[in-house]
Amino acid sequence: MQIQEKMTFETWPAVPEKETLEGRNKFLGFWLFLGGETVLFATLFATYLALKDKVPGPDHPLAQDLYSMPLVFVMTMLLLTSSLTSVYAIYHMKNFNFKKMRFWFIITVLLGLGFLGCEIYEFNHYVHDYNHTFSSSAFGSAFYTLVGFHGAHVIFGLCWITALVVRNWRRGLSLYNAPKFYVASLYWHFIDVVWVFIFSVVYLMGMVG
């Protein structure tokens, strides 16, 4: 099937993201990239665990003093829901329903922005109310680097999905842009999975252990 071909609901394939060779390459290449990203975050997690609560003096706050469950719970819910809405978007992409896909991607972006807002509030809170900064201790460096890397991924993902939606606003679906949407949603799920680990390893273990 040619990549430029004008598609209709009837001719739209079952697996549009893997219909062309370019699509198959993108699909596989992106999965591999996520493999590398997994190692990247694993490295950050390992460093965080090694440096957790490693602070210069007794007056520096520790994990137990900092984290608060209500805020982190809201953030988790926002991000998990955004993952669900991106599944809806891809569901509609597979059914050649561009408008509904666009709608659910916009919802995904809005939820992601909500998450990002909470994270900015959280960092601000730690810095100004606890003096827990990037430079105040090795614990602080490891915390902000791990969670901040995740936050940077969220920002990148939001820009990416927004750019795709805006670019294709009037163009509808084609075999050229279907893999792009699919891969962006894969990225978004990956961000979500990493957050699940951050929630468990940083926040839950930080409050219990």
Add this chain to the structure above:
Amino acid sequence: MNSYAQKRGFLATLWDYLTTVDHKKIAILYLVAGGFFFVLGGIEALLIRVQLAVPNNDFMSADMFNQVMTMHGTTMIFLAAMPLLFALMNAVLPLQIGARDVAFPFINALGFWLFLFGGIFLNLSWFLGGAPDAGWTSYASLSLASEGKRIDFYTLGLQISGFGTLMAGINFIVTIINMRTTGMTYMRMPMFTWTTFVACSLILFAFPPLTISIFFLIFDRLFGAQFFNVDMGGNTIIWEHLFWIFGHPEVYILVLPAFGIFSEVISTFSRKRLFGYASMVFATVLIGFLGFMVWAHHMFTTGLGPIANAIFAVATMAIAVPTGIKIFNWLLTMWGGSIKLTTPMLYAVAFIPSFVIGGVTGIMNAASVADYQYHDTYFVVGHFHYVILGGVVFAVLAGLHFYWPKMFGTMLNETLGKITFWLFLIGFHLTFFVQHFLGLMGMPRRTFTFLEGQGLETGNYISSIGSVLMAVASVILVINIIITSVKNKKVGNDPWGDGRTLEWSISSPPPYYNFKQLPLVRSIDAYWHEKMEGRKEMPPAEPLGDIHMPNPSFIPFMISFGLFIAAFGAMYRPDYSWGLPVLIGGLVITFGSMLVRSLKDDLGTYIKKEELDDDKGVKA
């Protein structure tokens, strides 16, 4: 063909190479850039040997020696060995699997430009206040204490070139999985393709820890983080772990493609199928897997304790098993073969004993208790130069002579090639064999001078003479390349006459679309199989049709250039107010270029069937 390539003015050619996404041209770019850095690293090596030729030498200050020694190691590993291997991979791998291009031509170009800008950034340190001086391993306790901007050149430069390597790795994995022609099953892939596949998988999983540990060092030095600052709760051992979790697989990233090249060369010039192909594949994968389990053998004296040391010692020794399988397979490939001692074959034959010496000293180092004696001495220097020169550099030289006709359409001179080989071989053993004994006699690694009367004079003097022989060999290689290029005597598809794999079934150099019709592979060593059946060409796997080609693009250059600018901003931000805007400006260039790439449709072009028909003496 794009319109730029047809006019052959200098600027047009330059623009052609700046925007190319053709894997064969990217191979030439990698070869030129990697060759340049190889010469640079070689000059640094010569300076080291001049300084150490006689006791109490004052040719260089201790500070200068630290810079030269650090840059020698960093340049050779990151900017010479890997790019030269990437050059051979780019030149040959798509041809070997019967593909018209790599999976991501754009990313392939991006990988090259990132590497080049990273390498240039690193080497600009020579002119901007001094080069990195904490060793190529840049242990945090040393690198945090280093003053000025030296280490920042190391971290930022390697970060940029590391991104490029990661992308090149992903590109090759996808190419091998998705782009193989009809009948090219996994177990019919040439050995070089297999080893590239495994090496690129190692890149994928080994480079992220390096990326992160370099980020830590950047953050510590430039942005006030405390990862390695013990006063603030930091821990310098984290750097050691992360560096070697990358650093050990890196050894296999280098040496596995080298094994692949030797497998091709030995099989071709023994005119026999590679002995134990399946066990070769198995051994390659096993080496790749075990390569991740052994990083702490670089840290036996760090104090991880006897249990950790014992586990890592045993795991390290286990790697000798698959490597041994390979050695025996090569020997048995030659056994009973009709051997032709061409230049590439000479390198391959010399590689076997040289590499075995490196392997045996490796096992000696792996014995953790004995390693307390060898650690940080010239014994280790001797060991890893036997592995990396005897393995990787021999392979690159063999591969260059072997694939030169495929890359440039003309043969390197065999006589000069053999002179290069003998000088290099003798120089290599002269330089590094004595270093084992110097180490055992107690000469520490990275020392900038030594005293008289401690028994170290003769060994060091011999070692320095050997390095001169290698330098002479390299000069002869360059002369050979110049003479060959000037003569430019064109050769046919299969200039060695014994080509076994698909790359030898098409013209040298191949047309820019590689295969007019994708070939049908019916056996391992597909081309040899067809020759044995009496055919001169591969049977086609598809009817003649339009060929889809990617468009050239300047964006890879711009993305890399943006990071290059941003790196200067990040480095001078703590001292100058213009640092931050430059950092942001560079990132805007990079991400802006990525956005343009994402928003602008790039559907590629088609070469029409009719055009292919009149394309007889095709020229890329």
